[in-house]
Amino acid sequence: MLFSAGVYQQAVIGFDSRFVLFAQEMLRHGPSVFPTTYGEPYADYSAVSTLFIWLLSLPFGQVNSLSAWLPSAFAGAVIVTLMFRLLAPHSPRWALLSIALMLMTNTFITETRAVSLDLMLAAVAFAVFYLGYAADHFEARRRWWLILPLLLLGFGIRGPIGLVIPTGMLCSYFLINRQWQRLFGFGLSAALLLTVCVGALLWLADTSGGPAFMHDVVRMQFMGRMDGSEGASGSLYYFTGSLGNYALAYPLALLVLVVVWLTDARQPGPALRLVHYCTAAALIVMVGLSIPQAKKARYVLPMLPMLAIIAAYPFQVAQGRVFAWLRGGMQGLWLVMPAVLVVGLLIVQRQLTEPLTSIFIILGTLQAIAFALLFKSQWRAQALAICAVLALWLVYILVFEPVERRLYDTxxxxxxxxxxxxxxxxxxxxxxxxxxxxxxxxxxxxxxxxxxxxxxxxxxxxxxxxxxxxxxxxxxxxxxxxxxxxxxxxxxxxxxxxxxxxxxxxxxx
Missing domain, CATH: 3.40.1010 (Cobalt-precorrin-4 Transmethylase; domain 1)
Known part of the structure; x- marks a missing residue:
């Protein structure tokens, strides 16, 4: 409900326009293997994500912003649910604060309230990682078979990268555990599946649009991203650019990993092992996607749940002065978040046409609640985080989105x-x-x-x-x-x- 609040007849802007047009043409002409524009197949994507929007648009009889955004909202909700299931056995507080840190990340906010194939892939990748972990720690081996359809779904949503990323994340888990038989068995099986999927994709492309269209599929989904013809960035883009694109989770995760390496490396335990698994999985995503020349901030969304889990780890550790400082710093930041947003809105108020009185009242109320809960030690961290999340999402939904849609209206x-x-x-x-x-x-x-x-x-x-x-x-x-x-x-x-x-x-x- 949070991810789709206030969405129904909003005007479509920006990158969403392409996918809404895909769904509109599918609604007029029926499903197809590839989405279409101007009645012609489009080579850069398969029709799987468009099919989701098409199905959700059928009850409305038209494509609107709600039916277009719902697949992304569902994907975000799946990630939140699986994060809680993954961490709650260790600590419900760790689970809730990891989710809060993810919800306060700029890229996650913008992608959940948009048509985001990368967020859908992040949900698939995290589900694959969760199933691999659950098979060993939650005695859920019977769900192992779900990994195959998830890999197929990832390929359908994002092409080859949609199968490679979940595979790499799960293989990193096997590597850390030195489960060599599983590592090589699963890796080879995934490679075979990738070969079959690519062959099927090219055959469908040839059937849908002939050899010329098949070459366009190869160029746009494979070579264009590798050689940088679709837009190139430096090799360290994800490692440096994520400091802003994935704040606060990414900078905090780096800081926590340094502290863990300096102080906690000799205290192994299930929680610390999970931090190691998350670190390896996030590193696989960042290093793997740094190889192609085409880079965009949203491409590495699958690493975000891992970063949020790492960043919230100080709330799982009972001992250590440095971890106590980290906990205090994060709680201090969450405490003043509503006030910081009020100051920011006051600075830009003259440039806005929307009345902000009600928003100031709500932010002031959240700030008062945060101060009141500051002395409730048992629930202090969770309460401050929730107030910060609500304040941030309130400003984004009620202030930033309307301004953005007015500026970029078409x-x-x-x-x-x-x-x-x-x-x-x-x-x-x-x-x-x-x-x-x-x-x-x-x-x-x-x-x-x-x-x-x-x-x-x-x-x-x-x-x-x-x-x-x-x-x-x-x-x-x-x-x-x-x-x-x-x-x-x-x-x-x-x-x-x-x-x-x-x-x-x-x-x-």
């Missing part, structure tokens, strides 16, 4: 522009918008199939014969100054994806 201009096209039907030309870029953000707001004309150069645009409707960025329109098209006045001007856009009507020659 629905208002798109529907107004298409209303002109419907009143006076003529081809729609999208100039300089990119078939797989801003054009997607226009198409997602149109409730029917449409085949626009795409132009990128002024020469191509000038060759368009009227009548036609021309949509473009204000800067591209300004570049037409001195031409015939530049002399045509816009029939519509407005904001589109944080830019000024215009719609021009080209009459018959």
């Amino acid at each position: 629905r208002t201009f798109s529907r107004e522009a298409f209303a002109f096209v419907q009143k006076d039907p003529a081809p729609l030309v999208l100039h300089g918008m990119g078939k797989d870029a801003k054009a997607i953000k226009f198409m997602v707001n149109i409730r029917q199939d449409l085949q626009p004309v795409f132009t990128e150069s002024i020469q191509t645009l000038e060759s368009v014969a009227g009548p036609a409707w021309l949509m473009m960025d204000q800067s591209d329109y300004n570049a037409l100054h001195g031409t015939v098209l530049g002399s045509l006045p816009p029939v519509l001007s407005g904001r589109f994806d944080k830019n000024d856009f215009v719609l021009i009507h080209l009459q018959k020659p």
Whole structure:
């Protein structure tokens, strides 16, 4: 409920537009092996994640932000549930505070309230790790067979990387335990499964779109990510960039690991062993995904549950002065979180149009509760963490999201522009918008199939014969100054994806 609170008819923005468009076309034309845009198969993803959105959209009769976000919300809830089941036998407090640290992580917040294939993969990977651990520690060997369908699900959601990451995380557990037979047996089985899945994917691609489409699948799902043609970053990006993208969990986890190495390494126990397993699994994710040149912060989401568990480990350790300092520091930070957010909102208040009085009242109430619970030693840490989580999510949902959706709105201009096209039907030309870029953000707001004309150069645009409707960025329109098209006045001007856009009507020659 937290992950989907306030979501139903919100406008679709940003990266979500692509997946909502996939689901819209599937809702109009029926399921397919690959999602489609403009009626053509799209090579970068299989249709598994789109099928989830499609199924959840059927009761509504349309794709909305709730049905689009629910798969991610379910994935986040699965991670929370499995974290509690994993840690509660050691300590319910450790479990709750690990979950709280994860819920306070920026990347987790943004990905749960969006269409996030990487969060779905994180749920699959953590479930595989949990099943491997539970087989040895919770006498749950009968559930071992669930790992196979989970690996298949991971491949369906994220392609080859969706099978490799869960496999690597579970193999790291076998490696730490020196279970060589399981390590090699499971690793070889997973490699065979990966080969079969890749072969099936390429066969389905060839069947769906022919050899050219199959080559696009290889380029986009395999080679493009490895060689950096889809966007490259440095080899240490995940190790350095995660300090901000995965704060507070990542910096705290690093600090805890240093303290463990210096002070607690000679005190082995089940809890410390679990920290070792989580460290190895997180390291596998970070090192493994550092090999491909294409890197984005959300790709390493599968490591986040591990980092949160490590970061909350000081609350599981009863002895040690340094661990006591860490506990005190974290609780101090959680204590002042509502007040810090109030100060932040006061600083940016003039730039916001939304009234903040009710939010200030709620944050003030949470701050008062936090101070009141400061002296309840038994539940102090959990209570302070819960107050911090509620304050952070409140500000994100009620302040940040509305501002972000207003700045990057595309629905208002798109529907107004298409209303002109419907009143006076003529081809729609999208100039300089990119078939797989801003054009997607226009198409997602149109409730029917449409085949626009795409132009990128002024020469191509000038060759368009009227009548036609021309949509473009204000800067591209300004570049037409001195031409015939530049002399045509816009029939519509407005904001589109944080830019000024215009719609021009080209009459018959």
